[in-house]
Amino acid sequence: MNKMLSLLYAPRFPAGENKKTVDEQLQNILKNATSEIEVAKAFHELNDLKSRYIGKKSELNGFMQQMGKLSATERPVFGKKVNDVKAAIESLLEAANERIKENIYTQSIATSSFDFTMPGRPVLMGNLHPLTIIQNQIEDIFLGMGFQIAEGYDVEDDFHNFDALNHPKDHPARNLADTFYIGKDTLLRTHTSTVQIRTMEKHKPPIKIIAPGRCYRNDKFDLTHSPVFHQTEGLVVDEGISFKDLSDTMDIFLKKLFGSEVKSRFRPHFFPFTEPSAEIDVSCVACGGNGCPTCKNSGWIEILGAGMVDPNVFDILGIDSERYTGYAFGCGIDRLAMLKYKLPDIRLLYENDVRFLRQF
């Protein structure tokens, strides 16, 4: 200790403490603080130590209080000494704080047990109905090819369901047995082909639509029949539409729906409103064409009815059948759902048993 400081301190501190120099007293404080802080195990202990060593009532703060008695030249030297000790204690407390935090963290990891096999909190999604799933697929395929979706009425009149579609008055399809009647000439549509007529009445060509919807035929419920079922109709009318366009479109549709390896073939058929008419078969989706019960060993499954729009239909609707040509097609959505999902019974589709619905 230099001369000046000794002169400074000697007379000014209480008698008992005079024995030790201020430096020694400060060092003592620091020493005691160090040993106590180093063994502290909990945050509350640290808080106690903090107030004891550097708090308002601490010994160190007592030194600070006495600063006022010193002269202006002594004050900074003395103040620095006290502050250095205070800073040292603060950093010890900070280090101890980190150490305790770390300890608590390590302990918490070590002691917690965790059964990671307990089930997660369930998030239960529902399901779309298989008919909706198939219908969405069909819609998306045709929307992608620039078709629009048209809608019609479930309850129709004779004209839209039969006359305009070139059904002769005595056509067997008009039998009471096949058609549900609502009134004298109102009925539940037997096919979505009605939307062809509704569309051509309202819009001039070019027309490029599909029309999914419900149809009704007087069949009793059995494995493969339902009095209510779903179809998608398609109609394209424009200048220069040919059988090749129909063939291409059907090929793309079937490949997108069943996969690129599926084959299709056209078979001559009869529909009153198309000429030439065809039925389109795909290679059996169950057996790949080798023959199985699904395809009755033929290797082929009938999927679509199609053909070029009969000029009579255009004539009935006042569309120039020389200028415009077109094609139409239709397929059963229920039938496609049964094929794709390998359903044994069409009635499953209308029971709404959750155990069934959950599967798709």
Next chain:
Amino acid sequence: MIISYKWLQEFLKISLTAEQLKEKLTFSGIEVESTTTSGDFLKQFIVAKVTFCQKHPDSDHLSITEVFDGKETHKVVCGAHNVAEGQTIAYAHVGTDFGDFKLKKAKIRGAESAGMICSERELQLSDEHEGILVLPSDAPIGTNLADFYQIADTVYEVEITPNRPDLLGMLGIARDLSAQLNIPLQKHPLYPVENNLSMPTADDFRVVIAEPDLCSRYYAVRMSNIKIAPSPIWLKDKLKIADIKPINNVVDITNYIMYVLGHPLHAFDERCIDGRQIIVRKSMPNESFPALDHQTYNLTGAELVIADTQKPVALAGVIGGLNSHIQDSTTDIVIEAACFDSSITRRTSHNLKIFTDSSYRFERGMAEQTCVDIAINAAKLVAELAGGKVVQVIDVYPGKKPLRVVKLRPVRVKKLLSLNIDNHKMINYLQNLGCKFLGANEEELSFEVPANRKDLTREIDLIEEILRLHGFDKVDKPVAAPQMMNSDIFYARRKIKQYLVHQGFQEAVNITFTDQTNLDMLNLLAVDHRRQTVRIINPQGESFSVLRSTLIPQLLKNVALNLNHSNENVKLFEMNKVFTRREEKLPFERWRLTGVLTGKSKPIDWSEKSGNICYHDVKGIVEGLLDIFEVEINKLNLTTEPFYIQNGGANLFVKSQYVGSIGKLDQRVLSKFDIPNEVLLFDLDLDALFTYADFSQKEYTHISKYPIVSRDLSFVVSEEFTLFDIVKWIKETNPKTIKSVIPFDEFKGKQIAEGSRSLSINISLNSESKTLTDEQIKSIMQRIIDRLKEKFKIEMR
């Protein structure tokens, strides 16, 4: 590349307006990035005559004048010392916009002054302001100054695609436009090139190409007795348009010719070429090169340089050297017109980060054949503007190739474009572009392609040019099919189904046929519109005898079936048509959405107990659904539907129109369907809902960057008031700042008086424009409380 409307007129007589030309350029593949017009300012000033001039009686420096602008005479007070009667001057009328002020009528020392006689500075022509500008006496009175100086112009900045280096000169663009517009190119001082120079071939100076693969031609013209001087005004003006700084006559000539003909050239001071030899070689590693940009580059050995026997004097095609450039003292020059490999030019330019008009062009590929044109034009202009004569012409041409011949099959054109363009037309298009028609056989036409069209190498390239000139708009657009689909509703239906599936619902599909007794089971009144059923004349038995007018009974039967199979937790919805009778022939068909829920509100979870589905679960699901379409329920009242338990359901209104109901089904109704469990229901009129749905395109709304403040309010209020009304009332206090009002607690009983309840509501506040201060928040909250006290007699807790 910058091109000027006026400059283009030198090459071809364009009758289009500047705006039409811009369209034409864009649709010929030369995209106009920006357009600026010059001369708009000077258009305001009129050439006029001072018809009278007399000293102002109250001033020693002002004059009172009369000015005739070709139409009227104006009285003008003029402060210039040089104004005099009979002068032709530039007159600014009242209203002229000088940018920082508009000229007004004034009274100067008692004398009226309408307009101004302008100095050069006022006309922004120069800084000269000692007196007014006096125009030549034959200047036509009445014309505007822009026309008089002929400076009105439109300047386009165009983007030249990298495949078309031939368009990097005014002539190239003019040629393309001449083909586009089918008007001939005019004769121009630089085109066609007439070589009437004497071409001495004295061999005292040599050019050696050490890298013939990288320099396919080097054409040099030596000239002596040159006098370096500033360029004449016309040349400076041209360079000004091109945004090139004028330097001296020789350098300006090389830049001008590059700008017109598209092919860069360079001039060396012959004094600086050591060894009387120009050598085109690769640089040597660590060779140092002082470039014209005053930077010294350390070369690597990869660059192509133009050197003499001692040092590099230029980076080939990129930049000239400070050790060989044209100076005021230069008398003898070597003009370089060469063809450098595009790849090495590009590499050198990019590696050394030197980007010049020259490198820009060479890296896109220049033609060997144009070297002669630019060199001869340059020599002639130098002789004309700087004097001097040609002393030697050197042509080293290692990459000599015949012009390319490309064949075109008309059949192929038709197949590719579906356009019927006759052969004559195709030949004409290609000839206009500078292709030479060589002849035809039965299948194909042969063309020799001009040297600077390096992009035309294949038949398909010619077809592209034919389509470009014929016009893309000649290709027919298909007749569009009319819009017959309501996409909004189509996708809305799908969205709703998807939404419900995400809420854990299974989609049910039931058949259309049902039975009149189902309606009785729902307790429907005799007058209920759903009793107006559509009957089938020939049904499959009584249970399939009518078309359904509601989806509820079948869904309840579905619930019963599933409960029978021990599925206690069932959520089903169906979206389908319902039918009712009406006056018209065909019945009313409407889309309905109905859902039934029974069992636990959440799936079984080991860590959290789940309660039974209740009214609020259903309400939340329906609110979420309406939210998709930004439909807001604006009114709710206790339901009148006969199948809900009393006080257990609500009718929902959107824009005060009934759209459906939600609630808990009456036990007595359920027992008719053999359902012992509680079932909740929502039943919505989808068509009604869609009429109020917002299908408009979503647009971004600004997200406030200021903090959101959250405050809670707890109060006691009489049960006669609904939460709906309370929330609405709070929001209305300050709709802009109150972002959400969310109740988080309801309490009845003990400390609360009979007929009252305690509500706790969270309110969040946020401003778009500022951080809300404590005072502002306090004041909004206080206003909310005051309003609540006033309307609902609340008591704060």
